[in-house]
Amino acid sequence: MQIKSRALITGAIFTLIALTTMQGYLIFNTYDLKKKSFAVESRKKIGGIVKTSYVDSLSWNYRMDFVKKIPDYKSGNITKEELLLTLENAAKARNDQFLEYYKQGAGHFNLNENVLFNKVATTIQLIDKNGNVENLIDESKNEQVFLIGTNFPFYEGLLINNWNWSFNEEFINSNQENDTIIIRYRASLYMKILNWDKIILKQLLLLFFIAFLLLLFLITLTTYSIRNLLKLKRVSEIKTDFINNITHELKTPLATLSIATKTLTNKFAKDNKDIAEDSINTINRQNKRLQNLIDQVVDNSLGYNDIKLNLEEVNLSAFINEVCDDFYLTISNNIQFIRDIDNTEKQILIDKFYFSTAIINILNNAIKFDGTILKVKYTLSENNHIISISDNGIGISKKNKKLIFGKFYRVSEKNIHNYKGLGLGLYYCKQIIKAHYGTIDVESKEKEGTTFYIKVPVNDRKENFISR
Numbered sequence: 509m510q511i512k513s514r515a516l517i518t519g520a521i522f523t524l525i526a527l528t529t530m531q532g533y534l535i536f537n538t539y540d541l542k543k544k545s546f547a548v549e550s551r552k553k554i555g556g557i558v559k560t561s562y563v564d565s566l567s568w569n570y571r572m573d574f575v576k577k578i579p580d581y582k583s584g585n586i587t588k589e590e591l592l593l594t595l596e597n598a599a600k601a602r603n604d605q606f607l608e609y610y611k612q613g614a615g616h617f618n619l620n621e622n623v624l625f626n627k628v629a630t631t632i633q634l635i636d637k638n639g640n641v642e643n644l645i646d647e648s649k650n651e652q653v654f655l656i657g658t659n660f661p662f663y664e665g666l667l668i669n670n671w672n673w674s675f676n677e678e679f680i681n682s683n684q685e686n687d688t689i690i691i692r693y694r695a696s697l698y699m700k701i702l703n704w705d706k707i708i709l710k711q712l713l714l715l716f717f718i719a720f721l722l723l724l725f726l727i728t729l730t731t732y733s734i735r736n737l738l739k740l741k742r743v744s745e746i747k748t749d750f751i752n753n754i755t756h757e758l759k760t761p762l763a764t765l766s767i768a769t770k771t772l773t774n775k776f777a778k779d780n781k782d783i784a785e786d787s788i789n790t791i792n793r794q795n796k797r798l799q800n801l802i803d804q805v806v807d808n809s810l811g812y813n814d815i816k817l818n819l820e821e822v823n824l825s826a827f828i829n830e831v832c833d834d835f836y837l838t839i840s841n842n843i844q845f846i847r848d849i850d851n852t853e854k855q856i857l858i859d860k861f862y863f864s865t866a867i868i869n870i871l872n873n874a875i876k877f878d879g880t881i882l883k884v885k886y887t888l889s890e891n892n893h894i895i896s897i898s899d900n901g902i903g904i905s906k907k908n909k910k911l912i913f914g915k916f917y918r919v920s921e922k923n924i925h926n927y928k929g930l931g932l933g934l935y936y937c938k939q940i941i942k943a944h945y946g947t948i949d950v951e952s953k954e955k956e957g958t959t960f961y962i963k964v965p966v967n968d969r970k971e972n973f974i975s976r
């Protein structure tokens with residue numbers, strides 16, 4: 509049972525962790541896929557906006573402004589930087605127009621406003637009629653001229669595509685000759701998605717929520733099952749313990765009964781009046797003992813609802829003193845019995861029989877579990893009668909303190925197996941005190957001792973008692 513339930517719990521926790529990991533992995537994959545599909549979709553939409561004759565003519569115009577300046581460069585009137593600045597400025601001059609157009613297109617295609625676009629020139633080569641190539645900007649050196657859109661560094665964006673263009677420009681060179689130059693031009697289109705994670709997370713919010721709920725459900729289910737399993741395990745242990753104890757308790761009287769009956773059946777004993785009487789007495793005693801044992805199991809198993817109280821008005825100070833007097837007669841001389849009982853006039857409604865049973869059960873435990881100094885204290889507070897019973901016995905561990913009031917529960921550590929009992933005493937105490945609308949608590953330290961507190965609300969009128 510021990511190993512089996514441990515294996516089951518480990519299995520359940522392992523499965524839970526595995527499922528959670530798998531769920532996390534699946535969610536991450538979905539997130540990744542969603543991110544990719546969002547990028548593809550945005551790229552398609554941007555294509556729809558910028559691949560139009562309007563944008564083409566816009567681009568043509570700034571390129572032409574640039575091309576027209578090439579002869580000036582070739583004849584040495586302007587520098588390379590000034591020439592490239594022409595292109596940049598010509599594009600810039602048209603950027604507002606483009607951005608306005610892009611915004612409208614984005615609205616039309618339902619493109620997320622966080623998706624930015626830019627276009628940069630990445631290669632410009634001038635090739636003269638002798639085939640000499642001059643690189644104005646060189647892609648391999650990451651040289652770029654920003655053209656239109658929103659200016660962001662290319663490494664922050666995603667490449668949409670590249671676009672090549674070539675053009676023959678004829679002009680009159682510085683020697684007043686007809687000359688021609690080939691322009692090779694390449695532009696790259698980029699997009700950048702701002703707050704990319706936020707957009708995707710927003711789209712996956714429902715999925716996250718459902719996954720979270722499922723996980724929560726799973727954890728609750730597992731915890732509940734494990735708890736149930738442990739409870740069942742404890743019940744089964746308690747059952748085994750109880751059977752062992754009761755069998756042990758039954759053994760002695762049964763053995764004695766068997767000897768006594770054997771003696772009686774013996775012819776010699778039958779004729780001897782003294783022996784016969786002695787045997788009959790033994791049989792009676794053991795019979796009574798068996799009867800008591802059965803009564804103890806039956807009576808002490810009652811729940812507080814089944815306890816029918818026969819209420820009497822009692823002065824608790826006097827009553828506790830009486831119970832202590834009777835109890836004192838039953839204990840051995842080496843036990844120190846201290847009383848600290850407030851003298852009060854207050855009356856309380858209790859069932860004397862049940863109430864004394866509860867107190868005596870606790871006192872018996874105090875002696876049984878090695879107490880040599882016992883102390884009974886009674887005080888009356890504004891709202892409660894408080895009875896505390898302390899001992900200096902073996903004490904109770906923190907874990908067991910919560911359990912000892914359970915039916916048949918006995919502390920089953922190896923070293924305290926020698927204490928006899930059925931584990932019913934404290935359960936019965938609690939039911940009795942509960943039937944009086946009171947509470948019972950325990951404070952204890954292992955190897956130092958234990959104190960039980962019984963608190964019963966002040967009540968001096970029967971009507972109040974019953975109506976509560």
Ligand code: ATP
Nearest residue numbers: 873874877903912918919929930931932933934958
């Ligand atoms: P029963 O009372 O039915 O003969 P029991 O004394 O074992 O058997 P309870 O009186 O219900 O059962 O007590 C439950 C358990 O609580 C005990 O088995 C014991 O381990 C622990 N216990 C109770 N009182 C004390 C005490 N004063 N000191 C140490 N342990 C205690």
Ligand code: MG
Nearest residue numbers: 873929933934
């Ligand atoms: Mg007991």
